[in-house]
Amino acid sequence: MIFIDKYAYSSKLKHLEPLQKLLFAMLTLGVCLWADNAIISVSVLVLMGGVTALKGGTPLPVFIKLLTVPMSFLLVGVLTIAISMSDKQSAFLISLPFAGKWAGLSLSGLLDSARLFLKALGAVSCLYFLSLSTPVVELLNALRKLRVPSLIVEMMGLIYRFIFVLLETAYTITMAQDCRLGYFGLSSGYRSLSALASALFIRAYKRSEELYTSLEARGYEGELNVLEEPRHSSAREYAFCIIVNMLLIVASLFLKSSNSL
Amino acid sequence: MNEKILEAEDLHYTYADGTEALKGVTLGVRKGQTTAVLGGNGAGKSTLFLSFNGIHKPSSGKILFEGKPLDYSRKGLKELRSSVGIVFQDPDSQLFSASVYQDISFGVVNMKLPEEEARRRVNEAMERTGTAHLKDKPTHCLSFGQKKRVAIAGVLAMCPKVLVLDEPTAGLDPMGVSEIMKLLKKVQKDMGLSIVISTHDIDIVPLYCDYTFIMNQGRIVLEGTPKEVFAKKDMLRSVNLRLPRIGHLMEILREKDDFDISENAVTISEARKIMKNWKNGTK
Numbered sequence: 001m002i003f004i005d006k007y008a009y010s011s012k013l014k015h016l017e018p019l020q021k022l023l024f025a026m027l028t029l030g031v032c033l034w035a036d037n038a039i040i041s042v043s044v045l046v047l048m049g050g051v052t053a054l055k056g057g058t059p060l061p062v063f064i065k066l067l068t069v070p071m072s073f074l075l076v077g078v079l080t081i082a083i084s085m086s087d088k089q090s091a092f093l094i095s096l097p098f099a100g101k102w103a104g105l106s107l108s109g110l111l112d113s114a115r116l117f118l119k120a121l122g123a124v125s126c127l128y129f130l131s132l133s134t135p136v137v138e139l140l141n142a143l144r145k146l147r148v149p150s151l152i153v154e155m156m157g158l159i160y161r162f163i164f165v166l167l168e169t170a171y172t173i174t175m176a177q178d179c180r181l182g183y184f185g186l187s188s189g190y191r192s193l194s195a196l197a198s199a200l201f202i203r204a205y206k207r208s209e210e211l212y213t214s215l216e217a218r219g220y221e222g223e224l225n226v227l228e229e230p231r232h233s234s235a236r237e238y239a240f241c242i243i244v245n246m247l248l249i250v251a252s253l254f255l256k257s258s259n260s261l
Numbered sequence: 262m263n264e265k266i267l268e269a270e271d272l273h274y275t276y277a278d279g280t281e282a283l284k285g286v287t288l289g290v291r292k293g294q295t296t297a298v299l300g301g302n303g304a305g306k307s308t309l310f311l312s313f314n315g316i317h318k319p320s321s322g323k324i325l326f327e328g329k330p331l332d333y334s335r336k337g338l339k340e341l342r343s344s345v346g347i348v349f350q351d352p353d354s355q356l357f358s359a360s361v362y363q364d365i366s367f368g369v370v371n372m373k374l375p376e377e378e379a380r381r382r383v384n385e386a387m388e389r390t391g392t393a394h395l396k397d398k399p400t401h402c403l404s405f406g407q408k409k410r411v412a413i414a415g416v417l418a419m420c421p422k423v424l425v426l427d428e429p430t431a432g433l434d435p436m437g438v439s440e441i442m443k444l445l446k447k448v449q450k451d452m453g454l455s456i457v458i459s460t461h462d463i464d465i466v467p468l469y470c471d472y473t474f475i476m477n478q479g480r481i482v483l484e485g486t487p488k489e490v491f492a493k494k495d496m497l498r499s500v501n502l503r504l505p506r507i508g509h510l511m512e513i514l515r516e517k518d519d520f521d522i523s524e525n526a527v528t529i530s531e532a533r534k535i536m537k538n539w540k541n542g543t544k
Binding site for chain 1: 314316342346347349354355356362363368376379383396398400402415416419
């Protein structure tokens with residue numbers, strides 16, 4: 001998670017208007033889910049990977065490695081769909097007798113699950129494009145523009161900011177415990193862990209009080225209003241986003257009609 | 262130059278748990294000067310500072326800003342907090358945003374200035390503190406010294422008249438200390454600021470400060486120019502402080518090694534002058 005954050009900050013697409021990237025990712029995601037077609041899913045996958053790597057400068061291996069993250073989850077899900085039961089052995093490519101019937105893989109089941117697999121991967125790639133090209137702060141700006149309640153956006157911002165402080169604190173405490181042999185042996189490990197958890201809670205509470213005081217000192221009146229840096233947005237990029245999705249829609253319509261023939 | 266911009270008169274403050282943090286503090290901060298508040302841990306420095314911009318309301322006694330008692334109404338506090346800015350000791354407690362630019366803009370936006378003016382001030386504050394190149398970096402990737410600068414920029418952007426800094430040099434390396442102090446002196450000159458700092462770092466006091474208050478257990482026990490204050494070494498030691506290293510050296514030379522030097526020196530340049538005079542005198 002932390003390393004995605006680093007790539008987002010070093011992406012060449014960082015300075016693009018976040019709303020634009022959000023629109024691009026969400027629209028393409030929608031089209032990918034709606035089209036429900038292997039060719040479209042693969043195109044989306046290639047498109048998102050291409051934009052992220054070529055335009056954003058994120059190394060392609062990083063993108064591919066990220067795609068393997070949901071893989072185990074996906075494979076298990078897809079396998080359960082591919083396997084079906086029937087009375088006749090002839091319905092299957094490979095089958096095993098199971099409780100008086102046959103359980104196995106049929107051609108249509110395999111095709112179905114492959115399509116589902118690619119659809120899910122295509123959809124995930126859209127989200128990876130967004131998270132690898134848009135730092136969280138930028139994304140929050142986009143949400144603010146979309147009139148998401150400021151309470152939610154502010155909470156997201158504070159949580160994001162203080163995750164790092166919390167991690168650092170947790171790391172320091174763990175190290176200090178480890179130095180005093182806190183993690184040698186199972187029982188001492190559990191004891192140290194519980195001490196760590198309570199210490200973190202107390203630190204976080206104190207930190208929140210200090211934060212409130214310091215915000216108050218700068219005139220906090222209940223809202224975290226800030227200035228956003230102006231971001232570059234151009235009609236050309238909006239056009240790119242629309243045209244690409246139009247093409248995808250047309251292609252999927254064509255594929256759908258040719259399939260039904 | 263000697264007009265007092267911020268004054269405390271017989272200030273008392275008791276925390277909700279009964280701790281008496283301030284027990285009758287009276288002091289005055291002179292306009293355009295750098296005032297140091299020295300004191301051991303728990304002397305009441307931070308409580309005093311939080312009283313300066315109305316975060317703590319004194320149990321008794323009063324604070325005067327530009328000769329007028331603080332107005333604790335909403336409007337009064339708002340005005341006060343844009344005139345008296347506080348930079349906290351731990352920048353991680355002060356920086357609430359992951360974006361450097363957004364964090365610096367927070368105070369200015371709260372002042373409800375027109376956007377153009379607000380942006381100008383944010384940019385200016387970044388220039389002054391040398392943080393302009395950090396604006397695209399997330400807060401959690403900055404070094405401690407950089408966070409400190411961003412925290413200072415966030416307060417400077419509000420263009421305060423008094424800048425109050427709680428332990429500005431704590432946690433910085435020697436280079437970082439002198440950089441931050443030089444930066445503060447430069448900003449002070451450019452913006453006509455009055456600066457109040459609290460510190461344990463005794464050696465920086467004679468170098469950068471015009472006036473010093475020594476606090477102990479919620480009271481001011483000594484005040485004066487650094488030279489006056491550091492002449493009272495027994496008093497300092499009784500409140501867990503010490504002389505600047507140079508001052509200590511001069512004391513040892515005079516008292517133990519029978520050097521015939523009557524003058525007191527607390528900085529390197531002062532000591533150099535005295536030693537040169539002494540050398541010429543003995544020849």
